[in-house]
Amino acid sequence: MTARAASNTELPWHESVWTPISRALAQQSVAHGILVCGATGVGKRRFAERLMAALLCIERQDNGDACGECARCRQRLAGTHPDISRLRPEEAGRQIKVDQVRAFGHSLHLTPQYDTGRLGWIEPAEQLSPSAANSLLKTLEEPPGGCHIILITDRVSALMATIRSRCQLWRVPSAEPASGRAWLMSQGVDASVGDDDLMRTPLAFLSRIEVGYDELVADWDRDLIRLLEVKANPVTVAERVAKQPPTLWADWLYRRAQTLLQASLTLADAAPTGDHQAALAAAARRLGAGVIEPWCRGVVRATRLQQTNADWRLVVESLLIDLSQRIASTANR
Ligand SMILES: [Zn+2]
Known part of the structure; x- marks a missing residue:
């Protein structure tokens, strides 16, 4: 298969x-x-x-x-x-x-x-x-x-x-609770909070989690903006992220990396939608492609590791520390 x-x-x-x-x-x-x-x-x-x-x-x-x-x-x-x-x-x-x-x-x-x-x-x-x-x-x-x-x-x-x-x-039958729970966990979803009844319909459980997705994204955007502005500690942010669904975070980060890269390569104001995206684009333009581009390559490598046995918290942490160091090195020049 x-x-x-x-x-x-x-x-x-x-x-x-x-x-x-x-x-x-x-x-x-x-x-x-x-x-x-x-x-x-x-x-x-x-x-x-x-x-x-x-x-x-x-x-x-x-x-x-x-x-x-x-x-x-x-x-x-x-x-x-x-x-x-x-x-x-x-x-x-x-x-x-x-x-x-x-x-x-x-x-x-x-x-x-x-x-x-x-x-x-x-x-x-x-x-x-x-x-x-x-x-x-x-x-x-x-x-x-x-x-x-x-x-x-x-x-x-x-x-x-x-x-x-x-x-x-x-x-199509309902899942046995253990089977539903194991599948959700394999998708990076913390299913420990759901009772057995919820585990019988795992995709319904998944959509409930996804209802909270917008809030997660808003948090992640805020954190990323603060990291780009050197106002957040990468280790603290990584600790928080590591407890959240890896697939969702990796997917979000991949898309944001594209926004950052595009913005860093164009001087003109593109038209990103939403306040957070506009703030991200502005930060990326300020930092320039020299900082953003190599970091985005790191994002691609890191998101691939999400499906391996790599320690996810360490992957996220080193990726965010790398960003902070790249920003610091431009400030010191
Ligand atoms: Zn075929």
Whole structure:
């Protein structure tokens, strides 16, 4: 299994439903209409993405997973696969309209670019309006050859019985608390505070954490500005950061390094959005590319270490100390 395929969609508590799916894939007996259901936060979308990936790949792995590397997989990952049609509400929370279903049905009847056939994706299926659901029945009854339609829903009971009966139902199970907790920890999330019930729906837990993401980013931005202005102690900042989700911090820092680098290379005021970003850009221009550029290279190296066994606190600490020293050396010149 490639690391890429694994990290994108594979969740350990899905194995009990993935095993029969992989058998069906091997026997080419996956139904044309597939309804993926399960509680909110069990990872239905990831499961559906994994299935879609497998259906579109021509170099599947032994366990049925897509290879992640063939031309078709690369197109899918880049969001440019020509045979995928998606049907979603025009606005979040609204119903999917009958006109949308007609256009969707039409796109599925176009000649596919690849012999794996067209792939329709409907999400969330419970938001099909009654007339839209009726219109979809025809496509589900007589799908174009080789076409698969994946419907995803949190509330299978809200779907018309006629839609349900035309689809193969795959129920994504909740996680065992230990399995959910272990997976969250592997994502760099401190799941020690969540009770067992929360651990059954790990992706719901993850989104709760992500709700606090904006606050984290605001803190990180403030710290970074203070470091650039030599008003913060890098060791103290590193101590704080080391207790927070490494993936999120590394991802944020990588993006901020790009902002800093760009600003340090241009004298003109670019147009960064938000007060913090403007302050960061101003600091980067003041310090210049001579300080910023080598440090940004260090950022790239450090963010890579996040997926290794390296002591993360030390990685962060030495990266921030390095920044302070580079700034100090320009002040002393
Ligand atoms: Zn592939």
